[in-house]
Amino acid sequence: MKQLLGLLLLLPMLVIAGQDIATMRSTNLLVEPEAPRLEKEENKDLKRKRSYPMQPPTIPHKVAGYRVDLNSNKCLSCHSRRRVAETQAPMVSVTHYMDRDGNFLAEVSPRRYFCNQCHVPQMEVRPLVDNTFQDVDNILKNEQAQ
Amino acid sequence: MLNYIKELWHTISHPSRYYSLGILITAGFIAGIFFWGGFNTALEATNTETFCISCHEMKNNVYQELQSTIHYTNRSGVRATCPDCHVPHDWTDKIARKMQASKEVWGKIFGTINTREKFLEKRLELASHEWDRLKANDSLECRNCHEFHYMDFTRQSVRAEEAHSKGLLKGEKTCIDCHKGIAHELPDMAGIEGWQ
Numbered sequence: 001m002k003q004l005l006g007l008l009l010l011l012p013m014l015v016i017a018g019q020d021i022a023t024m025r026s027t028n029l030l031v032e033p034e035a036p037r038l039e040k041e042e043n044k045d046l047k048r049k050r051s052y053p054m055q056p057p058t059i060p061h062k063v064a065g066y067r068v069d070l071n072s073n074k075c076l077s078c079h080s081r082r083r084v085a086e087t088q089a090p091m092v093s094v095t096h097y098m099d100r101d102g103n104f105l106a107e108v109s110p111r112r113y114f115c116n117q118c119h120v121p122q123m124e125v126r127p128l129v130d131n132t133f134q135d136v137d138n139i140l141k142n143e144q145a146q
Numbered sequence: 147m148l149n150y151i152k153e154l155w156h157t158i159s160h161p162s163r164y165y166s167l168g169i170l171i172t173a174g175f176i177a178g179i180f181f182w183g184g185f186n187t188a189l190e191a192t193n194t195e196t197f198c199i200s201c202h203e204m205k206n207n208v209y210q211e212l213q214s215t216i217h218y219t220n221r222s223g224v225r226a227t228c229p230d231c232h233v234p235h236d237w238t239d240k241i242a243r244k245m246q247a248s249k250e251v252w253g254k255i256f257g258t259i260n261t262r263e264k265f266l267e268k269r270l271e272l273a274s275h276e277w278d279r280l281k282a283n284d285s286l287e288c289r290n291c292h293e294f295h296y297m298d299f300t301r302q303s304v305r306a307e308e309a310h311s312k313g314l315l316k317g318e319k320t321c322i323d324c325h326k327g328i329a330h331e332l333p334d335m336a337g338i339e340g341w342q
Binding site: 043044083108 | 303308324333341
């Protein structure tokens with residue numbers, strides 16, 4: 001009886017292993033794939049185009065080791081209102097100095113404090129899935145053409 | 147006891163009766179070599195990372211934080227140990243720093259930072275000491291490795307090159323002005339110049 005149960009438990013595994021389900025994984029489900037290489041963060045300091053007007057701009061430089069926590073915020077040491085004159089970095093958007101009722105604050109609002117919740121550096125890697133996103137300009141152009 | 151001290155004083159305050167001046171000088175010279183050697187060896191022994199992290203205050207706090215930073219682990223495997231950054235390399239400066247450090251022995255004995263909580267409480271003060279020291283000596287310990295004259299700005303990123311040629315080149319700024327918290331975590335930086 002026990003042996004039979006054991007076999008039954010193993011059965012789904014065998015089925016999956018045999019099927020070689022096509023996923024984004026490069027290897028069979030039951031095999032530990034080799035970890036992909038860590039790519040370097042892009043560090044060109046050139047602003048990238050935003051895909052839509054409200055998109056949080058991506059970070060055009062390395063941020064490895066930048067600490068953003070309760071005690072310190074490395075990003076703000078260049079991008080805060082007080083620092084931009086010296087550093088010539090773009091100032092964080094004025095919306096970041098507003099609370100959710102639209103009142104302006106002296107400091108960056110706590111809800112906008114953790115920069116990398118929205119702003120991220122980029123790496124040159126091959127996307128696993130093709131992106132079908134269309135720029136709004138494209139959509140409008142297509143509509144006019146119809 | 148008092149007699150013994152008097153006798154000792156009598157011996158050293160009078161000319162030698164049995165030994166020639168030559169023997170005394172030679173013996174003194176040889177003993178001097180041993181004392182000096184011993185002193186320097188002991189000094190060097192206190193100038194190692196093993197010595198620093200033999201105290202749990204250092205091992206459990208700052209040493210743990212160091213390990214994820216580029217000064218501990220990096221692509222080329224060159225690393226900085228505690229004294230590389232925290233003790234000057236020149237002898238006189240080193241001795242001056244070591245004398246300052248006697249206060250740290252006091253702190254160890256009375257347990258001023260013997261828990262994580264106490265350490266965090268005191269972190270701003272301790273960090274400020276190091277910032278002030280590096281500010282005063284123009285980031286000497288940084289420059290032991292990161293010598294400005296051999297820095298190739300063309301190999302730096304645009305931001306780094308701009309910042310270095312603006313502040314560092316003119317001598318208006320020194321390394322520690324911008325590079326705080328590169329090897330350890332930071333205290334609360336509210337109100338610190340250049341932060342937020």
